[in-house]
Amino acid sequence: xxxxxxxxxxxxxxxxxxxxxxxxxxxxxxxxxxxxxxxxxxxxxxxxxxxxxxxxxxxxxxxxxxxxxxxxxxxxxxxxxxxxxxxxxxxxxxxxxxxxxxxxxxxxxxxxxxxxxxxxxxxxxxxxxxxxxxxxxxxxxxxxxxxxxxxxxxxxxxxxxxxxxxxxxxxxxxxxxxxxxxxxxxxxxxxxxxxxxxxxxxxxxxxxxxxxxxxxxxxxxxxxxxxxxxxxxxxxxxxxxxxxxxxxxxxxxxxxxxxxxxxxxxxxxxxxxxxxxxxxxxxxxxxxxxxxxxxxxxxxxxxxxxxxxxxxxxxxxxxxxxxxxxxxxxxxxxxxxxxxxxxxxxxxxxxxxxxxxxxxxxxxxx
Amino acid sequence: xxxxxxxxxxxxxxxxxxxxxxxxxxxxxxxxxxxxxxxxxxxxxxxxxxxxxxxxxxxxxxxxxxxxxxxxxxxxxxxxxxxxxxxxxxxxxxxxxxxxxxxxxxxxxxxxxxxxxxxxxxxxxxxxxxxxxxxxxxxxxxxxxxxxxxxxxxxxxxxxxxxxxxxxxxxxxxxxxxxxxxxxxxxxxxxxxxxxxxxxxxxxxxxxxxxxxxxxxxxxxxxxxxxxxxxxxxxxxxxxxxxxxxxxxxxxxxxxxxxxxxxxxxxxxxxxxxxxxxxxxxxxxxxxxxxxxxxxxxxxxxxxxxxxxxxxxxxxxxxxxxxxxxxxxxxxxxxxxxxxxxxxxxxxxxx
Numbered sequence: 001x002x003x004x005x006x007x008x009x010x011x012x013x014x015x016x017x018x019x020x021x022x023x024x025x026x027x028x029x030x031x032x033x034x035x036x037x038x039x040x041x042x043x044x045x046x047x048x049x050x051x052x053x054x055x056x057x058x059x060x061x062x063x064x065x066x067x068x069x070x071x072x073x074x075x076x077x078x079x080x081x082x083x084x085x086x087x088x089x090x091x092x093x094x095x096x097x098x099x100x101x102x103x104x105x106x107x108x109x110x111x112x113x114x115x116x117x118x119x120x121x122x123x124x125x126x127x128x129x130x131x132x133x134x135x136x137x138x139x140x141x142x143x144x145x146x147x148x149x150x151x152x153x154x155x156x157x158x159x160x161x162x163x164x165x166x167x168x169x170x171x172x173x174x175x176x177x178x179x180x181x182x183x184x185x186x187x188x189x190x191x192x193x194x195x196x197x198x199x200x201x202x203x204x205x206x207x208x209x210x211x212x213x214x215x216x217x218x219x220x221x222x223x224x225x226x227x228x229x230x231x232x233x234x235x236x237x238x239x240x241x242x243x244x245x246x247x248x249x250x251x252x253x254x255x256x257x258x259x260x261x262x263x264x265x266x267x268x269x270x271x272x273x274x275x276x277x278x279x280x281x282x283x284x285x286x287x288x289x290x291x292x293x294x295x296x297x298x299x300x301x302x303x304x305x306x307x308x309x310x311x312x313x314x315x316x317x318x319x320x321x322x323x324x325x326x327x328x329x330x331x332x333x334x335x336x337x338x339x340x341x342x343x344x345x346x347x348x349x350x351x352x353x354x355x356x357x358x359x360x361x362x363x364x365x366x
Numbered sequence: 367x368x369x370x371x372x373x374x375x376x377x378x379x380x381x382x383x384x385x386x387x388x389x390x391x392x393x394x395x396x397x398x399x400x401x402x403x404x405x406x407x408x409x410x411x412x413x414x415x416x417x418x419x420x421x422x423x424x425x426x427x428x429x430x431x432x433x434x435x436x437x438x439x440x441x442x443x444x445x446x447x448x449x450x451x452x453x454x455x456x457x458x459x460x461x462x463x464x465x466x467x468x469x470x471x472x473x474x475x476x477x478x479x480x481x482x483x484x485x486x487x488x489x490x491x492x493x494x495x496x497x498x499x500x501x502x503x504x505x506x507x508x509x510x511x512x513x514x515x516x517x518x519x520x521x522x523x524x525x526x527x528x529x530x531x532x533x534x535x536x537x538x539x540x541x542x543x544x545x546x547x548x549x550x551x552x553x554x555x556x557x558x559x560x561x562x563x564x565x566x567x568x569x570x571x572x573x574x575x576x577x578x579x580x581x582x583x584x585x586x587x588x589x590x591x592x593x594x595x596x597x598x599x600x601x602x603x604x605x606x607x608x609x610x611x612x613x614x615x616x617x618x619x620x621x622x623x624x625x626x627x628x629x630x631x632x633x634x635x636x637x638x639x640x641x642x643x644x645x646x647x648x649x650x651x652x653x654x655x656x657x658x659x660x661x662x663x664x665x666x667x668x669x670x671x672x673x674x675x676x677x678x679x680x681x682x683x684x685x686x687x688x689x690x691x692x693x694x695x696x697x698x699x700x701x702x703x704x705x706x707x708x709x710x711x712x713x714x715x716x717x
Binding site: 019020021022023024026028029030031032033034036039040041042043046048049051062063064065067068069070071073074075077078096097100101103105106107108110112113121124125128131134135138139141142143144145146147148149153156159160162163164166167169170171173174177178181182183184185186187188189190191192193194196200287288289291292293295296302305306309310312313314316317345346347348349350 | 377378379380381382383384385386387388389390392394395396397398399400402405406407408409412414415417428429430431433434435436437439440441443444462463466467469471472473474476478479487490491493494497500501504505507508509510511512513514515517519522525526528529530532533535536537539540543544547548549550551552553554555556557558559560562563566658660661662664665672676
C-alpha cells in the first residue's frame, strides 16, 4: 500500500537518484511471453521459465508473488502451509479457468417462471432439501475462507481455484434459498450439522479435503437425484448446474489427494483416520431429514413416504459408492474394506458377524 | 480367499433410513412467494417476510439459515459476530447481485492481442506496477476469507458479499500476473507489505473494513479509474476498467457498512478514526516503502519523464485523497480532513 513517491518533498529534478527505481535495471528473468490459445490467455500459460517452478517446499514466509524479486525488510504474513504436497493439484489452474468460463447466475440462468404451485407436502419437502443444501454451501464457503490465509503465494493456482469454490458455494447457498422462497413455501429446518464437524474443525488442509470427498460426493448424488425428480425446468437446471460445480470441486479434491498419497505415502494411515472420523460424524449425526424429505418427493406426499424408503436407500447406497469410487481414483481404494459399519449397511453389505472372518479374507478385491 | 463376487453374493438390500416427518410441522414462515423482477430473481427479492428481517443480534452460533427452524439437537458451531453493526450493510445483497452479474474472465475478456512491444523501461515499469498489484490483490483476497467464518448466517448478505470479493480478488491477482508475463517482461520487486500486514492483523471487523475497503481499496479504485493514463493499449485499459468496476463494489460495501455502524453506534467514530490514523501512517511511511509501486507509476505517467510523471502522480494522489475524504464523509465519519496525515494534507495543498 505504501509507496515512496508521496513522501518525496524536493525541488530537485527527479531522477533515479532522487526516486529509487531498482526495477529499471534489475537482473531478472526477463523476456517472458505467455502464449494465448483458443481459450484466451489461460493461467496455466503463465507457467513458463521460473514462473512455473512450484517447489516442493515454498521457503518465503511473506506474500511475495512467485518469481518476483524478494525484498529484505518485509514481515512474515502468517502463512502456515509451505509444503506443496499439502495443497497441490496439477488441475488447479485449468479448474480455475473452467469455473470462470462456466459461471452462471441463479437470478437469470434458472427459469424461475417454470415453477408451479405444488402439493403442500411436496413443496415443504423440496424446501427442506433446499434448506439443507443451502446450509452446506454456506458452511463450505466459510470454512474454505478460513484456510485461504494459510496458503502462501507459492501455490497461487490453488488459491485462485479456491476463490472459485467459495464463489460457487455462495451461489449454492443463495440458489437453494431462492428456490425455497419462490414457490409459496419457506425454509425448512436447519441441519444438526454434526456431520460437518470434520470440515469446520479441520486442523490441516488435507484433512479438510478428504472430508469434502465424502460430503461433496453425497451432495453431488443428491443433485443428480434432484435433477431427475425435478417438477419443473427451474429445479432441473439448478440441480444440474450445482452438480457441475460440485464435480469440479471433487476433481480438485480427488487429484490433490492422489498427489498427496503419491508424495507422502507415509500419511496413508493418518488420512484413513480422517476418513474414519468423517464417516463416524455422519453416523453420529443420524439426521434422516434429507432422506425423509426425498421420500416425500418421491411418493408425492407423506402418506406413501414409507413405501419410498427402499428407493431412498438406493440413493444412499449410490452416495457411498460414489464416495468410494472417488477415493479409489485418489489411491485410497483400500477404504472399502475399512468403511464405517453404518456405511456398510447403506451399501447392503452383511453385518460384521456374518461377513467372512478376517483370517479367511486374505484379499478382498476392491 | 473372499472375492468381490462372493461379497456381491452376500450383499443384501441396502439398509433404509428411518422415516422422520417432524420437519413437516414447523413454525417457520410458509407461503412465501418471492417475485421475479427485471433482473431476475435476485437476493434482494427473496428478502421477503420474516426471511428479509436481519436481526440486530444473531442467534444460535450456527449455520442455520436465517428464517429456518432450528434443530434443537444441534450443538453450537463456534463463535460468530453476533451484532449486525459489526458486519452488516444495507447494500450487501445488491452488491453481491451486481458482483454475480458482472463477473468477467481475464482469459477471454481482455483483448491480449492488442498488447504491443514497449520500450524496455516502460515494460519494466508496467511489470513492476503489476507485480505490486498482484501482491496487493493477493492479500485483499485473504482478508475477507479470514473473516468469513465469523459472519453470522443471520447476516448472510454480508457473507455473500465477502465471498464475491474473494472471487474478485482472485481474478485481480490473476490478471495482473498475466499482464506482467504476457509482453516480454517478467515479475519485479515485491512490495513492503507493511500496510497489507496491518489489515491482516486487525482483530475488529469494522476497523479492518475501514482500512481495507475504504482507504486501501479506495486508493486502488481511484488509480484503476484513471487507468487510461497508465495504459498503452486496449488490453491494459480494459483490465483497469474491469478491475476498477470490481473495486467500486468493495469500496461501496466499506462505505455503507461504516455508515450503518456509525448510525447505530456513533460512539465508535473515534475508534474508526484511530484505525484510519494508523493506516494512513503506514500508507505514507518511507520506512515501509514499496520499492516499486510509486516510482513505477511516476515513470509510466510521465512516459519516462520523471518530473512530468511526478506532477501527474501528485494529481493522482490528490484525487485519491479527495475521494477518500468524500467517502468517509458520506459514511458519516466527521472530521477526517482535519486529522488527515500531514503528508496527505500536503498533497491536497500542493495545487
